[in-house]
Amino acid sequence: ASCVQHRLVVRDASSLQLLQLYTCLDQIQYIEWSSDSLFILCALYKRGIVQVWSLEQPAWHCRIDEGSAGLVASCWSPDGRHILNTTEFHLRITVWSLCTKSVSYIKYPKACQQGVVFTKDGRYVAVAERRDCKDCISIFVCSNWQLLRHFDTETQDLSGIEWAPNGCVLAAWDTCLEYKVLLYSLDGRLLSSFRAYEWPLGVKSIAWSPSSQFLAIGSFDEKVRILNHVTWKKITELDHPATIASKRTIVYKEVEKSPTVDRERLSFPPTRELASSLFSTQSKYDISQVPVSLQYVKPVADRPNPKVGVGMLAFSADNCFLATKNDNIPNALWIWDIRKLKLSVVLEQLCPIQSFQWDPCQPRLAVCTGTSRVYLWSPAGCVVVQVPGEGDFQIVSLSWHSSGDSMVLLSKDNFCVCYLEREEV
Amino acid sequence: MGDWKTITVPMLSSDSKNILSYTSERKRSPTSMNSQVLHLSLPSYKNMHSFYSAFCTEENIEQRVSYIDRELTTLGFPSIYAESKGKELNLVSIINCINELLVLQHKNLRAQEEVEMQHMKLGSDMDHLQNCYAKLKEQLELSKREIVGLQERDRQLQSKNRNLHQLLKNEKDEVQKLQNIISSRATQYNHDMKRKEREYNKLKERLHQLVMNKKDKKIAMEILNCVGRADGKRGAWRTDKTEARNEEEMYKVLLSDYEQRQKQLLLENAELKKVLQQMKKDIISLLPPQKQKPKEKSEDGLVLSDQEEDIGELNKENMWELSCETVREQLTNSIRKQWRMLKNHVEKLDNQVSRGHSGALNEKDVISREDHELETEKLELEIQQCKEMIKTQQQLLQQQLTCDDDTSLFLQDCYLLEERERLQEEWRLFREQRKNFEKERKSFTEAAIRLGLERKAFEEDRGAWLKHQFLTMTADYKSENVTTPSSEPDIRFVKSASLQRKPPSVLSAPVSAELCQTSQYIAQNSVASEKPAADNMPNLWVESDDKEETE
Numbered sequence: 014a015s016c017v018q019h020r021l022v023v024r025d026a027s028s029l030q031l032l033q034l035y036t037c038l039d040q041i042q043y044i045e046w047s048s049d050s051l052f053i054l055c056a057l058y059k060r061g062i063v064q065v066w067s068l069e070q071p072a073w074h075c076r077i078d079e080g081s082a083g084l085v086a087s088c089w090s091p092d093g094r095h096i097l098n099t100t101e102f103h104l105r106i107t108v109w110s111l112c113t114k115s116v117s118y119i120k121y122p123k124a125c126q127q128g129v130v131f132t133k134d135g136r137y138v139a140v141a142e143r144r145d146c147k148d149c150i151s152i153f154v155c156s157n158w159q160l161l162r163h164f165d166t167e168t169q170d171l172s173g174i175e176w177a178p179n180g181c182v183l184a185a186w187d188t189c190l191e192y193k194v195l196l197y198s199l200d201g202r203l204l205s206s207f208r209a210y211e212w213p214l215g216v217k218s219i220a221w222s223p224s225s226q227f228l229a230i231g232s233f234d235e236k237v238r239i240l241n242h243v244t245w246k247k248i249t250e251l252d253h254p255a256t257i258a259s260k261r262t263i264v265y266k267e268v269e270k271s272p273t274v275d276r277e278r279l280s281f282p283p284t285r286e287l288a289s290s291l292f293s294t295q296s297k298y299d300i301s302q303v304p305v306s307l308q309y310v311k312p313v314a315d316r317p318n319p320k321v322g323v324g325m326l327a328f329s330a331d332n333c334f335l336a337t338k339n340d341n342i343p344n345a346l347w348i349w350d351i352r353k354l355k356l357s358v359v360l361e362q363l364c365p366i367q368s369f370q371w372d373p374c375q376p377r378l379a380v381c382t383g384t385s386r387v388y389l390w391s392p393a394g395c396v397v398v399q400v401p402g403e404g405d406f407q408i409v410s411l412s413w414h415s416s417g418d419s420m421v422l423l424s425k426d427n428f429c430v431c432y433l434e435r436e437e438v
Numbered sequence: 439m440g441d442w443k444t445i446t447v448p449m450l451s452s453d454s455k456n457i458l459s460y461t462s463e464r465k466r467s468p469t470s471m472n473s474q475v476l477h478l479s480l481p482s483y484k485n486m487h488s489f490y491s492a493f494c495t496e497e498n499i500e501q502r503v504s505y506i507d508r509e510l511t512t513l514g515f516p517s518i519y520a521e522s523k524g525k526e527l528n529l530v531s532i533i534n535c536i537n538e539l540l541v542l543q544h545k546n547l548r549a550q551e552e553v554e555m556q557h558m559k560l561g562s563d564m565d566h567l568q569n570c571y572a573k574l575k576e577q578l579e580l581s582k583r584e585i586v587g588l589q590e591r592d593r594q595l596q597s598k599n600r601n602l603h604q605l606l607k608n609e610k611d612e613v614q615k616l617q618n619i620i621s622s623r624a625t626q627y628n629h630d631m632k633r634k635e636r637e638y639n640k641l642k643e644r645l646h647q648l649v650m651n652k653k654d655k656k657i658a659m660e661i662l663n664c665v666g667r668a669d670g671k672r673g674a675w676r677t678d679k680t681e682a683r684n685e686e687e688m689y690k691v692l693l694s695d696y697e698q699r700q701k702q703l704l705l706e707n708a709e710l711k712k713v714l715q716q717m718k719k720d721i722i723s724l725l726p727p728q729k730q731k732p733k734e735k736s737e738d739g740l741v742l743s744d745q746e747e748d749i750g751e752l753n754k755e756n757m758w759e760l761s762c763e764t765v766r767e768q769l770t771n772s773i774r775k776q777w778r779m780l781k782n783h784v785e786k787l788d789n790q791v792s793r794g795h796s797g798a799l800n801e802k803d804v805i806s807r808e809d810h811e812l813e814t815e816k817l818e819l820e821i822q823q824c825k826e827m828i829k830t831q832q833q834l835l836q837q838q839l840t841c842d843d844d845t846s847l848f849l850q851d852c853y854l855l856e857e858r859e860r861l862q863e864e865w866r867l868f869r870e871q872r873k874n875f876e877k878e879r880k881s882f883t884e885a886a887i888r889l890g891l892e893r894k895a896f897e898e899d900r901g902a903w904l905k906h907q908f909l910t911m912t913a914d915y916k917s918e919n920v921t922t923p924s925s926e927p928d929i930r931f932v933k934s935a936s937l938q939r940k941p942p943s944v945l946s947a948p949v950s951a952e953l954c955q956t957s958q959y960i961a962q963n964s965v966a967s968e969k970p971a972a973d974n975m976p977n978l979w980v981e982s983d984d985k986e987e988t989e
Contacts, residue, residue, distance in 0.1 A: 082649050104646050136691070146632045146639075154684045161684055169628065181695040190624075199692050212620060243703075 014053055015428060016041040021055055021066065026414065029430060035066045043086075047093035048135070052111075054096060056087040063087050063096060065111070077109050090155055091135025099129075106140065108158055117158050123148065127173040132180040137161065137199070139183055141171050150174065150185065152201065162201035168193060172216070179225040182242070186216045186230075189318075194219070194230055196245055205245035209238055214319075220326040220335075227351070231323030235339050239354070249354045253323065253339035253347060255309040257359055264301045265395050266361040267388070296363065296386065298395050307342045307361060327369065329376045334392075336378055338366055346380055348390065360390060368410045374417035381408035387422055387431060400429060503527065510535050714773055721776040725783060 014023045019040050023033040035055075043056040055064045061084040065075040083101030090097060094111045099122060106119040106129065122128055123141040131138045140151045148171040152162040170188040177184065182204065187193040192215030196204040207230070209215075214233035221228055227248075228240045237251040257264060312319040325338040334357070335349045343365035350357040364382040371378055380388040385406040387398045400406045406424050413420045419432045494502040507517055515535045519528060838846075 080649075102642060102645065104642055104649070137688075143635075146635050154687075157680055157684075159681060159684055161688055170631075179695055181692055199688055212617070243699075 014044055014046065016044050016055065021053065023053070023068065026419070026430070033066075033068065033071055035071075037064050038062060045087070045089055047089050048091055049093045052089075052093065054087060054089060056084060058084050060084075063098060063109075065096070075111065079107070082107075088129070090138070091131050092155060095155075095158075097129060103128075119151070119153075123171055125172050127175065130174050130176050130183075131155070132176045133178050134180055136180065137176075139174055139176065141174050141185070143171070150183070150197070150201075152183075152199070162199075164197070164201040166195055166197075167203075167206070168195065173219070175219055175221060177221050177225040177228075177242075178223055182225065184219060184221070184228060186219055189214045189216060189233060191215055192232060194228075194240075196228075207238075207240060207245065207247070209247070210234070214322070217322045217324050217340075218326045220328055222328045222332050222335075222351070223330060224332050226332070227328075229326050229328070229335055229337075231326045231337060233319075233322035235322055235341060237323050237326065237335070237337055237349075239335075251335075251337070251347075251349055251354075251356070253337070253342065255342060256304055256306040257356070258304040259356065260303055262303065262356045262359055264303065264305045264359045264361060265298045265390075266301045266305075267296050267363050267397065268299045269296045269363065296397055298360075298397060301361070305359070305361070307345045307359070309342055312341065325366075325369070327371055329371045329378070330373050331376050334371075334376055334378075336369060336371065338369070344382075346378075348378070358390065358395075360388065360395065362388065367408070370411055370413055370420075372413050372417045373415055377417070379411050379413065379420055381411050381422065383407050383409060387411065387420075398431065400431075515539075711769070714769060718769075718773050718776055721773070721780050725776070725779055 014021060016022065019037045021033075021035040021037060021041065021044065022031065023035075024031055037055050037057060039057045039060045039062070041055045042058045045054050045056075047053070051068055053066050053068070055066070056062075057064070061079040061082065063077040063079075063084070065077070067073040077096060077098065079098055079100060082104065084098055085101050085103065086099040088097050089095070090108070096109045096111070098107045098109065100107065103122050103124040106122045108117040108119065110116070119140055119142075121142045121144050123143045125141055128141040129138060136155055138153050138155055140153065142149050142151055148166045148168050150162075150164060150166055150171075151160055153159065154161050166185055168185065168187040169191050172186055172188045174183055174185045176182070181199050183197045183199070185195045185197065187195075192209050192211070192213075194207045194216060196206070198204050209230075209232065216230055216232050218231040219228065220231075226242050228242070230238045230240070232238070235253045237253075238247050239249050239251070240246060241248045310320065312321040320340040320343070322340055323337050324340045325336075327336045328334070328351075329336070333351055335351055337347045337349065339345070339347065344362045346360040346362070346366055346369060347356060348358040348360070349355065360380065362380070362382045364384055367381050367383050369378055369380040376392060378390045380390070382388070385400045385408065387400065387408055389396050389398060400408070400422065406422075406427065406429070408422045408424055410423045411420055412423070417433075418435065419430055422429050422431055507519055511517055515538060516531050517528075519526065
């Protein structure tokens with residue numbers, strides 16, 4: 014599904030054939046599929062309206078108007094029948110039910126990065142709240158929206174919460190002024206708290222491993238600390254220095270390939286393909302010899318939210334690899350082998366990395382850097398895939414299909430679907 | 439010498455001049471002796487002469503003699519006068535006295551020499567010691583200066599150290615101050631933030647009230663028709679029961695998670711315990727038997743016995759089922775002890791190796807690693823070979839056992855056929871070879887016969903040639919000995935043949951012509967038989983050689 018201005022376009026994932034077309038009242042800011050893929054919600058933040066469309070019955074429609082309360086965020090609940098709207102200024106979260114037309118309110122939600130998180134199995138939702146200048150967390154049961162637990166957190170300014178994939182542990186971390194990670198069990202008991210250091214800027218990003226065994230914490234000091242789920246103590250620190258000296262790591266460097274032009278095939282006027290191939294630069298991966306020194310960007314000292322530290326973390330689906338990006342060295346992507354707790358690969362790109370995502374099924378990583386190429390890495394090697402087409406297609410973000418066969422590449426105005434062939438075994 | 443000097447002076451006051459010269463001479467001689475150490479500074483013949491004439495002259499001879507006599511007697515020598523007869527000199531005693539005086543003189547000279555030697559030695563020792571003393575003094579000076587320098591440096595370094603310490607303290611104080619500043623600022627910011635947040639909350643509340651109060655019609659949900667729940671159930675009321683159920687469910691989830699984790703941990707524990715047990719067994723097997731030396735290691739022996747008891751106990755029980763703490767501790771402690779013993783053992787072995795091959799016992803005990811590895815490789819190879827053999831044998835056995843009667847007969851027939859064919863082949867080969875051998879034999883016999891004939895011919899030729907030679911050489915002699923018996927026509931024939939051939943040992947041309955003539959002459963007459971010729975040959979040959987030489 015994609016939205017264009019005020020129209021919602023639904024296409025088939027394998028053939029990109031147009032299936033449905035819906036029109037909304039105003040420009041759509043956000044769309045989301047329901048968990049059973051039967052409904053799509055379109056949030057129009059400016060108007061404070063959420064419109065829901067059904068795929069099975071195109072005639073069915075639903076509109077939720079927040080009125081003067083305004084709308085800042087909207088999302089589905091895991092059962093696909095409730096919509097949680099966050100009003101402006103984070104006054105409250107309204108839970109609209111599509112089944113019973115009833116409304117519930119969650120007061121005092123916290124305005125933070127990740128305030129509402131659902132467990133993987135969709136049973137519980139944790140909401141970060143702030144009452145009387147104190148942070149607290151409420152856990153609700155999703156089936157009937159009853160409050161299960163409510164407890165205070167020992168944080169100064171709760172910045173985010175995240176469930177572990179097994180749904181039993183909730184990680185909460187503090188603002189970047191304080192390095193503090195708290196781990197709560199499902200019933201609200203504090204299991205452990207982790208604090209690496211006191212004064213310098215703290216946690217930047219957090220990721221759980223898919224087996225809930227590890228919690229990776231990326232911080233502003235360019236290090237990732239991994240905690241284990243048995244003792245909640247640090248098992249290792251992964252550093253991101255600017256020079257790589259270890260002989261065991263492979264460094265793939267993206268190198269520009271000068272385009273080869275067949276003299277004989279030049280024709281006048283030049284065909285479109287030829288023109289595009291001339292102007293778009295090809296590139297390929299080269300293996301650089303260790304020691305390698307990476308491009309280091311010195312952060313501006315007195316600006317807030319400096320581009321320092323590990324800003325992006327992701328575990329692979331089979332729990333074997335961890336991909337990290339150090340914002341100091343924006344062109345490089347670091348891939349760590351979790352089984353050995355060592356750096357295994359570094360990908361050095363020509364442009365700063367915009368986003369990356371692991372394949373949900375295999376240990377395959379797709380990276381985009383804002384150019385018209387998508388980069389794929391797997392333990393077998395890495396490859397540069399050029400998006401064919403005219404003009405520039407600057408990939409800003411990408412998203413894998415849940416089966417791992419295709420992925421969507423998004424640029425500012427367009428998107429394309431990249432299909433990956435399965436190996437014939 | 440000096441004493442004598444003093445004695446002699448007053449005694450011989452009468453001959454003062456002579457004495458003076460004498461004493462001066464005397465004086466001079468010791469000084470000269472002092473200066474010239476080694477050689478006896480006997481005055482020269484002339485000096486001696488004058489010296490002696492100065493002492494005794496024709497006029498005062500009797501006085502001098504009496505004086506000498508007195509001197510000698512005072513010195514303990516017998517008198518030089520003859521007994522009872524005055525003024526008659528006893529020559530013998532004089533000579534004895536002289537001899538003794540000479541001996542005494544020699545002794546004194548030697549003593550003087552020795553003394554002077556010693557004096558020189560002492561002088562050189564003294565020089566040496568003085569030099570040493572001077573050097574040591576210099577060294578002492580130097581070291582004193584060095585010490586002063588070092589002390590100076592030491593002082594400087596200490597002062598530097600103190601400065602650095604001070605700096606470090608200052609830095610630390612600064613850091614502490616900065617930290618305090620940061621914390622105070624942080625609390626200030628927190629306080630400010632809280633204040634601002636409270637204000638913000640108030641605003642939010644106000645806004646909320648306003649929003650709620652307005653009762654906007656707009657805040658509504660317009661829906662075409664209600665959608666069924668995803669799981670098909672109807673919505674439930676919120677009651678206490680549902681709350682309780684929620685709690686229950688939540689606890690169930692947690693419990694299941696914990697149970698899963700505990701199972702995993704139990705499995706891990708079991709694995710690790712097994713590994714530890716194995717390790718313990720391995721370590722025990724690696725350690726050498728220490729029962730032979732109970733005296734040396736009394737403590738370790740005790741520990742060992744304890745260990746053995748423990749091992750026995752622990753092995754009896756099923757370790758992996760018990761998980762209480764004491765048992766766990768026992769296991770880990772026992773492993774640690776064993777490990778320590780193994781470490782000690784390995785260290786001892788290392789020491790032995792490093793000390794070298796000292797003692798036969800060590801050599802015997804320590805097997806070199808390479809030998810060990812070689813042996814293990816050999817053993818492994820043997821094992822593999824044996825295994826393969828066993829496998830093949832088993833296969834053969836199975837074949838034999840499992841095949842039917844028909845097949846066995848058939849197989850036997852096959853074997854017989856094979857054998858028969860093989861035998862036929864061999865027969866054929868054998869016959870061929872025999873034929874070949876026959877042929878070869880025939881050819882060999884022919885060759886032998888030919889060879890025999892050739893040899894005969896050769897021998898005959900040789901004999902003829904020799905005879906011819908003999909005849910030609912001994913032509914002159916033959917003129918004398920004409921009556922030589924037996925003229926064999928064959929030989930003659932051969933001779934003529936040889937003559938025609940003209941052996942190469944014929945010398946010069948005129949000689950050969952002569953020889954030819956003589957040989958012809960000989961040929962006509964009877965020729966000596968071979969035997970006597972042969973007998974005479976060597977002599978004749980010698981003679982002929984001589985003849986040849988002379989010619």
